[in-house]
Amino acid sequence: MTAKMPSMTQITHFNYPFTLRARHFSSSSIYRSSTSDSSPLSAASVASSFLSKFASLGPQTRTQTLDANQLQLLSLTLNRPTLYADSPHLSNAAPPPAGTPLPPGYHLAYFTPPFLEGELGADGTDKSYNPESPFTRRMWAGGEVRWPRRDGEVLNPLRVGQEVRETTKVLSAEPKVVRKTGEEMIVVGVEKMFENEDGVAVIDRRNWVFRKALPTDGPKHNPPQPCVGVSSSQPAPEPSSPTAKVHVRTLKQTPVTLFRFSALTFNGHKIHYSLPWAREVEGHKSIVVHGPLNLISILDFWRDVRGQGGKSDEFSIVPESISYRATNPLYAEEEYRMFLEEDGKEGRVQIYGPTGDVAMKAEIRAF
DSSP states (O other): OEEEEOOGGGGEEOOOOOOOOOOOOOOOEEEEEEEOOSTTTTTTHHHHHHHHHHHHHOOEEEEEEOHHHHHHHHHHHOOSSSSSSSSOOOSSSSSOOOBBBBBGGGGGGGGGGOOGGGGGGGGGGOOOOOOTTTTTEEEEEEEEEEOOTTTTTEEOEEEEEEEEEEEEEEEEEEEEETTTTOOOEEEEEEEEEEEEEEEEEEEEEEEEEEOOOOOOSSSOOOOOOOOOOOOOOOOOOOOSSSTTTEEEEEEOOOOHHHHHHHHTTTTOOOOTOHHHIIIIISSSSSOBHHHHHHHHHHHHHHHHHHHHHTOOOOOOOOOEOOOEEOOOOOOOOOOOEEEEEEEETTEEEEEETTTTEEHHHEEEEEO
């Protein structure tokens, strides 16, 4: 995409106070494979040990009833007073009734990690799928989510009140080296499959990057200056074809939103709510916006756009798939912009931070 401005008839603006067949994005320009296993603590040896462990354990399953209160609270946390255009208002009201379908991406508020605080990592993260020390510093790097149809047509959404089974299995663990710094890390791929009484409803593949843990009792980092809330000046990209339209949404996540999202997802990762940890230990300039929160924001934006085009039925606002990759952090109180290029069944999204850097990119395919 270029920075040339499209005509005003090709852009739709959305401003909220809250804040292809899908393919995997290549990271070959950022990382190279790590093949050295001369040290017992090398990324290659730790990744190999990690894969051996989960090969012997096999897939892990949990069962949960989808609670209406959780769905209501997530929608309100996102500053969305209704689930759908024709749904009742959720603020200070009864939760959604049994049978209400979950909007795409909202499954992320369920099957949260059930651990005592003492079982979490030093940074507050769930250690279920952590490689061995020292590669325990986890970051959500991206992934792919699919909503399969039976016979290519019949949608099987997750619904309030359903008993759902989550099956988790490890797909991969690859040692990598950052080209610019020589830092070793491990990229872990995990698949989560969600099934109700009618079969598979969601297939969620996630990629986590594990870097070496940072010392918490050593010298403090010298982080950048705090966020100042400067709006991004990134111009809207020109549509890539005569039939494409570019839509724009401006977002800003507050510390309250991040805290509430962490609470709902039972995510203890300190970079999302502890300013001292985020700045002094991790070297961020403020608390960090969750990768899954950005994923949900993208999906909400996409279904809002389709709803404006008259496609508001349950089938049309759930995509076939989305693939996405996080590339740079976003911070609380920063205003940033999301660009969605829609062209038939294809949707391409880029999120730009206030400095013009791409923070996340995604590709959406509709049926």
